[in-house]
Amino acid sequence: MPLIVKRRSILPGFGPALGFTLLYLSFIVLIPLSAAFFKTAALGWEGFWRTATEPRVMASYRLTFGAAFAGAAINAVFGFLVAWVLVRYTFPGKRLVDALVDLPFALPTAVAGIALTTVYSSRGWFGAPLDAIGIKAAYSPLGVVIALTFIGLPFVVRTVQPVLEDLESEVEEAAASLGASRPQTFARVIFPVVLPALLTGFALAFARAIGEYGSVIFISGNMPMRTEITPLLIVTKLEQYDYAGATAIAVVMLVVSFVLLLVINALQWWSGKNYVVR
Amino acid sequence: MLTEAAIGPGRIITARATGEPALVRAVLIGAALVFLGLFLFVPLAVVFAQALDKGIAAYFNSFREPAALAAVRLTLLTAAVAVPFNLVFGIAAAWVIGKFDFIGKSFLMTLIDLPFSVSPVVSGLIYVLVFGMQGWLGPWLADHDIKIIFAVPGIILTTMFVTFPFVARELIPLMQAQGSEEEEAAVTLGAGGWQTFFRVTLPNVKWGLLYGVILCNARAMGEFGAVSVVSGHIRGLTNTLPLHVEILYNEYQYVAAFAAASLLALLALVTLAVKGVIEWKAARETPIRRTRSREGDA
Numbered sequence: 001m002p003l004i005v006k007r008r009s010i011l012p013g014f015g016p017a018l019g020f021t022l023l024y025l026s027f028i029v030l031i032p033l034s035a036a037f038f039k040t041a042a043l044g045w046e047g048f049w050r051t052a053t054e055p056r057v058m059a060s061y062r063l064t065f066g067a068a069f070a071g072a073a074i075n076a077v078f079g080f081l082v083a084w085v086l087v088r089y090t091f092p093g094k095r096l097v098d099a100l101v102d103l104p105f106a107l108p109t110a111v112a113g114i115a116l117t118t119v120y121s122s123r124g125w126f127g128a129p130l131d132a133i134g135i136k137a138a139y140s141p142l143g144v145v146i147a148l149t150f151i152g153l154p155f156v157v158r159t160v161q162p163v164l165e166d167l168e169s170e171v172e173e174a175a176a177s178l179g180a181s182r183p184q185t186f187a188r189v190i191f192p193v194v195l196p197a198l199l200t201g202f203a204l205a206f207a208r209a210i211g212e213y214g215s216v217i218f219i220s221g222n223m224p225m226r227t228e229i230t231p232l233l234i235v236t237k238l239e240q241y242d243y244a245g246a247t248a249i250a251v252v253m254l255v256v257s258f259v260l261l262l263v264i265n266a267l268q269w270w271s272g273k274n275y276v277v278r
Numbered sequence: 279m280l281t282e283a284a285i286g287p288g289r290i291i292t293a294r295a296t297g298e299p300a301l302v303r304a305v306l307i308g309a310a311l312v313f314l315g316l317f318l319f320v321p322l323a324v325v326f327a328q329a330l331d332k333g334i335a336a337y338f339n340s341f342r343e344p345a346a347l348a349a350v351r352l353t354l355l356t357a358a359v360a361v362p363f364n365l366v367f368g369i370a371a372a373w374v375i376g377k378f379d380f381i382g383k384s385f386l387m388t389l390i391d392l393p394f395s396v397s398p399v400v401s402g403l404i405y406v407l408v409f410g411m412q413g414w415l416g417p418w419l420a421d422h423d424i425k426i427i428f429a430v431p432g433i434i435l436t437t438m439f440v441t442f443p444f445v446a447r448e449l450i451p452l453m454q455a456q457g458s459e460e461e462e463a464a465v466t467l468g469a470g471g472w473q474t475f476f477r478v479t480l481p482n483v484k485w486g487l488l489y490g491v492i493l494c495n496a497r498a499m500g501e502f503g504a505v506s507v508v509s510g511h512i513r514g515l516t517n518t519l520p521l522h523v524e525i526l527y528n529e530y531q532y533v534a535a536f537a538a539a540s541l542l543a544l545l546a547l548v549t550l551a552v553k554g555v556i557e558w559k560a561a562r563e564t565p566i567r568r569t570r571s572r573e574g575d576a
Contacts, residue, residue, distance in 0.1 A: 114325075
């Protein structure tokens with residue numbers, strides 16, 4: 001990758017700053033990341049495929065991706081609702097609620113994990129009533145969905161919120177004056193504008209959720225084939241000194257993450273483009 | 279001609295057309311708050327309720343334990359090393375990307391963001407693959423009696439990886455938006471490089487910088503998955519505060535576990551409060567910056 005200055009600048013420090021940036025980036029990020037791929041290459045394609053598609057690993061993919069999808073979907077619906085309420089309405093304590101939406105970004109995942117487990121276990125504040133009607137929240141796949149919903153909560157709110165804030169009321173007024181009902185205005189005028197941001201938020205929440213570890217392992221119960229997420233399986237293999245096996249699964253997760261990163265970049269480009277047109 | 283009578287009813291129509299009836303509004307607000315309550319407010323409240331379950335004395339006693347103090351010390355040390363490194367990196371990267379044009383710039387920005395899309399567990403694993411006994415440098419390190427994995431240096435290195443992009447991604451959009459005219463003027467007037475940076479650039483980006491540092495610090499002190507893989511969980515030696523919480527919880531010492539967790543929850547709340555103050559200050563100085571820092575979250 002050639003890095004050439006396109007336009008001469010009179011500002012100093014390009015060389016040293018770029019040198020330090022690339023050096024630090026290589027040592028902290030690129031070289032360690034490449035280790036995962038080199039280690040897997042030593043395993044050979046067949047060995048990699050066998051490890052990455054074991055029944056127990058496949059079960060963990062199903063749970064991880066399924067629960068991450070469910071959590072992101074819940075967040076798409078309720079995150080949109082929260083963003084809408086925060087932008088459009090006033091109510092007491094609104095500023096505090098707005099600030100607390102970022103809590104899952106700031107709260108260490110282990111703390112979130114033990115707190116959610118306490119709330120949703122069969123003796124917890126919400127777990128007990130759910131248990132009474134026959135729903136087991138903690139130590140079940142539902143518990144994984146709960147934890148991943150918590151983790152992804154700020155993403156949809158924070159991507160949708162600025163778009164709703166910038167939505168001009170004239171457009172809605174025009175729709176109304178042309179005879180559109182309120183639901184029609186929402187579905188045909190507001191929703192299409194918000195959709196790219198909503199999808200971006202969904203993808204960000206999903207991407208964050210598939211790699212999540214700390215908040216899930218407490219509430220999931222970690223039963224093999226049933227409530228064992230893929231990141232936990234990597235840790236389990238490491239604890240058994242199965243470095244090759246752990247790395248093979250890690251490479252699968254890395255590839256999925258990188259593909260998602262590309263999708264998110266494309267979505268952001270799309271929503272950015274929409275945004276400029278408006 | 280618009281008379282006041284004509285404006286009056288028109289306004290009502292507008293309000294009705296672009297707003298919802300009071301009942302719908304109340305239901306929507308209620309639904310949003312119930313959702314946030316289920317997933318956010320109540321779990322946060324439970325941390326403090328459980329920590330104080332056996333009274334104030336039991337709460338404070340749990341901090342007297344040497345293992346708890348050692349965990350706090352290691353957490354502070356980790357942040358004290360990782361945050362400055364990432365701060366210097368963030369400034370250098372933002373200077374290069376924000377003030378100069380070069381080929382491969384957007385690719386470099388993607389690379390800087392990479393650690394955010396890597397699972398914490400995988401972040402820990404890759405350091406084991408480099409520095410562990412089975413890893414690239416393992417045998418050499420063992421020969422020279424240097425311990426990185428299952429020791430403090432490994433914890434600090436993985437924390438540096440996990441918190442790598444925070445400062446850079448706050449500063450890059452800020453420095454890009456500000457352009458380089460002011461700096462060029464300073465240099466033309468005879469200011470040196472460092473002088474230009476400290477007197478012109480830094481004052482312009484100070485809120486964004488502080489914001490990045492605050493977020494970087496919160497994550498550095500709270501990281502669990504990545505640190506858990508490389509720590510080895512040696513009590514009093516390689517346990518950070520989040521790992522200490524896990525051990526206590528798994529030993530059914532709930533009051534002590536939640537007491538330690540409450541420290542981390544307080545750190546999170548302070549982080550959010552400082553973030554709010556910074557956003558308010560930045561918005562007062564330049565109205566444009568607020569929306570930008572919002573986008574930076576996502």
